Amino acid sequence: MAQKKYLLQENDIPTSWYNVVADMKNKPLPPLHPGTKQPANPEDFYPLFAKELVWQEGNQTDAWIEIPDEVRELYKQWRPTPLVRATGLEKALDTPAHIYFKNESVSPVGSHKLNSALAQAYYCKKEGITNLTTETGAGQWGAAMSYAAKAFGLELAVYMVKVSYEQKPYRRSIMQTFGAQVIASPSMSTKAGKKILTDHPTYGGSLGTAISEAIELALQTPNCKYVLGSVLNHVCLHQTVIGLEAEKQMAMADEYPDIVIGCFGGGSNFSGISMPFLRHKLTEGKPIRLIAAEPASCPKLTRGVFQYDFGDEIGYTPYIPMFTLGHTFAPAHIHAGGLRYHGAGAIVSQLKKDNLVEAVDIEQLDAFKAAELFAQTESIIPAPESSHAIAAAVTEALKAKEEGTAKTTLFNLSGHGLIDMAAYDSYFAGDLVNYSLTEADLHKTIDPLDKLI
Numbered sequence: 001m002a003q004k005k006y007l008l009q010e011n012d013i014p015t016s017w018y019n020v021v022a023d024m025k026n027k028p029l030p031p032l033h034p035g036t037k038q039p040a041n042p043e044d045f046y047p048l049f050a051k052e053l054v055w056q057e058g059n060q061t062d063a064w065i066e067i068p069d070e071v072r073e074l075y076k077q078w079r080p081t082p083l084v085r086a087t088g089l090e091k092a093l094d095t096p097a098h099i100y101f102k103n104e105s106v107s108p109v110g111s112h113k114l115n116s117a118l119a120q121a122y123y124c125k126k127e128g129i130t131n132l133t134t135e136t137g138a139g140q141w142g143a144a145m146s147y148a149a150k151a152f153g154l155e156l157a158v159y160m161v162k163v164s165y166e167q168k169p170y171r172r173s174i175m176q177t178f179g180a181q182v183i184a185s186p187s188m189s190t191k192a193g194k195k196i197l198t199d200h201p202t203y204g205g206s207l208g209t210a211i212s213e214a215i216e217l218a219l220q221t222p223n224c225k226y227v228l229g230s231v232l233n234h235v236c237l238h239q240t241v242i243g244l245e246a247e248k249q250m251a252m253a254d255e256y257p258d259i260v261i262g263c264f265g266g267g268s269n270f271s272g273i274s275m276p277f278l279r280h281k282l283t284e285g286k287p288i289r290l291i292a293a294e295p296a297s298c299p300k301l302t303r304g305v306f307q308y309d310f311g312d313e314i315g316y317t318p319y320i321p322m323f324t325l326g327h328t329f330a331p332a333h334i335h336a337g338g339l340r341y342h343g344a345g346a347i348v349s350q351l352k353k354d355n356l357v358e359a360v361d362i363e364q365l366d367a368f369k370a371a372e373l374f375a376q377t378e379s380i381i382p383a384p385e386s387s388h389a390i391a392a393a394v395t396e397a398l399k400a401k402e403e404g405t406a407k408t409t410l411f412n413l414s415g416h417g418l419i420d421m422a423a424y425d426s427y428f429a430g431d432l433v434n435y436s437l438t439e440a441d442l443h444k445t446i447d448p449l450d451k452l453i
């Protein structure tokens, strides 16, 4: 069946990102210095991040932050991205619901991550930085950052979570193609990695560990900054180009979403698609539901605690106010590697606390089942991460069918799964299982947290 697409022109690419914090009544709590446990100063972050990014991170007053021309020019390589009415999926579900998706899989690296990677590389370059370090889980952020670093002539070292390094060799090849150096984490190249490997020699790694390693290398390397692909406020800010375009495209379709859904790792693509719509709820009282779809095996929003916690495993980062499973949480080896992070960013955490966003948890097998249906009806093989958003959209569409309502749902297709076919292979071979986390499991990593709230 022919898809109905809503396409914008180059000059429709937004000229500013939307900073939802300016419109939030309850602002996110401040990050705390890990030593003094007092609110951190912007200067505390300068050794790690470009100054302009630190400014964006703490900005609570400007609702609109201008996108630099250089970044907007590079966005034109694949933006604006299509908005698609998923008529094939609607038909297969026999639902009266209208389902739309924003297709971020069309970027040169196949995911939304490039929206922030290019911005971060730009600000670092502008500040005279020559080297960058970062971490990557499934490899999408590493791939995006490699592309962005190359675009601005910067050197990049990527710590890649070891299980993904082994499970997803092609993402490693993509990073290498764009000229990045890729190291499996935990590694012996940092103190953090050495400590973890000594304690747990067979540890498959986690994003928390890889972040510790990347931060350590950045702090030891002259003229080097660290860049992060999710969680932080400035990353969520850059991703709002997704929702701002979608806002215009939904209007072209003469529709307005009742429900907006994004899968949830640290919160960047969910924030990207949903914050521009949350703006209507905050400033005009529009009754819209925003749903974050997270894996049942890494359920920070649905089962975690709201507490100050570290962004990394070792505790190099400031304390961030977040829904968290504890920074030492080691999630099951699900194939949605991009969703295996222990915490949620400060903005979404505050919004969840204030009941302005909702969260659902999705079992791994349900995500793949939804992915299969989506591929067969919409002709795009989705990333395992994005499949969580699809599964949540399917649930809502079936609910609408039961209720006999023509609800309009918009979800973000954060990436394609063409480099994740090993995961699909495991699914078809019947090797994938659901992981259920017991309360006892959760207590092990949540109970030891400092109680700073």
Ligand SMILES: *Cc1c(COP(=O)(O)O)cnc(C)c1O
Residues within 6 Å of the ligand: 111, 112, 113, 140, 141, 229, 230, 231, 263, 264, 265, 266, 267, 268, 269, 270, 338, 339, 383, 385, 386, 414, 415, 416
């Ligand atoms: C990284 C990634 C995610 C999860 O990260 P968020 O910051 O929560 O968006 C989701 N989908 C894809 C395709 C990714 O690469």
